[in-house]
Amino acid sequence: MSGPLAVVGAGAWGTALANAAARAGGGRVLLWGRNPDAMAVLAATRTNERALPGVELAPEIEPTADAAAVGAASAVLLVVPAQAVRGALAGLGSVLAAPDLPIIVCAKGIERGSGAFPCDIVAELCPRAVPAVLSGPSFAADVARDLPTAVVLASAKAGLARKLAARLSGPALRVYHGTDVRGVEIGGAAKNVLAIACGIVAGRGLGESARAALVARGFAELARFARAHGARAETLMGLSGLGDLVLTCGSAQSRNFAFGEALGRGEVPATAAAGKLVEGAFTAPVLVDKAARAGVDMPIAQAVAAILDGAITVNEAVDMLMMRPLKAEA
Numbered sequence: 001m002s003g004p005l006a007v008v009g010a011g012a013w014g015t016a017l018a019n020a021a022a023r024a025g026g027g028r029v030l031l032w033g034r035n036p037d038a039m040a041v042l043a044a045t046r047t048n049e050r051a052l053p054g055v056e057l058a059p060e061i062e063p064t065a066d067a068a069a070v071g072a073a074s075a076v077l078l079v080v081p082a083q084a085v086r087g088a089l090a091g092l093g094s095v096l097a098a099p100d101l102p103i104i105v106c107a108k109g110i111e112r113g114s115g116a117f118p119c120d121i122v123a124e125l126c127p128r129a130v131p132a133v134l135s136g137p138s139f140a141a142d143v144a145r146d147l148p149t150a151v152v153l154a155s156a157k158a159g160l161a162r163k164l165a166a167r168l169s170g171p172a173l174r175v176y177h178g179t180d181v182r183g184v185e186i187g188g189a190a191k192n193v194l195a196i197a198c199g200i201v202a203g204r205g206l207g208e209s210a211r212a213a214l215v216a217r218g219f220a221e222l223a224r225f226a227r228a229h230g231a232r233a234e235t236l237m238g239l240s241g242l243g244d245l246v247l248t249c250g251s252a253q254s255r256n257f258a259f260g261e262a263l264g265r266g267e268v269p270a271t272a273a274a275g276k277l278v279e280g281a282f283t284a285p286v287l288v289d290k291a292a293r294a295g296v297d298m299p300i301a302q303a304v305a306a307i308l309d310g311a312i313t314v315n316e317a318v319d320m321l322m323m324r325p326l327k328a329e330a
């Protein structure tokens with residue numbers, strides 16, 4: 001691949017992925033952020049103290065707030081929140097107009113209002129680009145510290161997905177490739193909502209058995225939703241799906257889980273996020289809405305959405321889930 005790799009979004013995950021891409025050994029990596037002052041500080045100090053404290057930027061990384069610089073990229077990793085994908089692409093505009101430019105969405109969510117998946121937004125706003133998605137169990141702090149993990153990168157173009165996965169794979173980040181874009185997107189988006197549910201269980205002290213039951217039944221509804229949206233079952237059994245569900249549903253390192261834990265302890269949604277990005281809180285209502293339209297039963301996601309909009313309490317949600325009619329496991 002000629003030209004540098006560009007990472008758009010200099011938050012925790014963008015910074016960690018820039019470091020991983022640099023260590024993978026493919027040459028220059030542009031790290032683009034929208035705030036010129038913050039990017040100047042990043043260029044001078046070589047650490048992103050706000051988003052990823054204590055991690056030094058690899059020498060190959062060039063922090064910049066110059067959108068034009070992104071125009072020279074051979075591939076773009078889009079690492080902004082799911083609700084900001086449209087705004088970020090619109091802001092970069094003609095910079096992303098090169099034909100066949102791979103734009104790899106690394107956000108995990110579904111856009112509110114439109115119900116669009118991130119790769120559909122890429123296709124809509126950058127029709128000459130090739131949308132791709134990267135997802136899987138990967139806390140930014142772990143990846144930034146070279147702790148080993150594996151993720152998956154999917155694009156409709158199989159050869160391109162293979163090439164991009166090889167470009168990003170390094171000693172501590174193993175990138176599998178695939179073509180099931182929708183399946184990978186759904187795995188990342190839905191697990192955040194289920195992680196909130198598991199956090200609630202932990203915060204309310206309902207026990208590890210309850211949490212494990214919720215993971216299993218959560219996976220069942222995630223898989224139902226995915227099937228209804230044309231995803232392949234084996235994708236959801238993989239890294240984006242089961243892999244990420246197991247990670248975020250069992251660790252307070254997850255912002256979604258920690259948010260749920262605070263709700264379970266009795267905090268209100270407005271304060272429970274503690275200023276951090278909680279993607280599942282944005283995705284829950286749109287996931288539930290899309291599920292209803294597709295005739296898919298998602299009682300756990302529904303309970304999370306109802307708690308978040310104040311329609312039911314945590315105790316009512318537990319009662320509601322436990323009192324559902326008994327049925328065969330499916």
Ligand SMILES: NC(=O)C1=CN([C@@H]2O[C@H](COP(=O)(O)OP(=O)(O)OC[C@H]3O[C@@H](n4cnc5c(N)ncnc54)[C@H](OP(=O)(O)O)[C@@H]3O)[C@@H](O)[C@H]2O)C=CC1
Nearest residue numbers: 010011012013014080081082084087088107108139140277
């Ligand atoms: N953190 C993690 O461990 C992982 C995160 N992810 C996913 O990556 C995505 C980003 O998360 P993360 O990096 O942690 O979030 P952060 O909150 O750390 O960073 C988000 C970044 O996006 C930037 N941003 C927001 N809106 C726009 C916009 N309209 N245009 C340009 N830049 C924008 C912010 O800029 P500013 O600072 O100026 O507001 C900030 O730098 C999420 O979807 C998350 O689910 C995936 C795997 C792991």
Ligand SMILES: O=C(CO)COP(=O)(O)O
Nearest residue numbers: 136137138139254255256
């Ligand atoms: O997606 C993640 C790990 O794979 C990060 O999860 P949180 O956004 O919940 O912190």
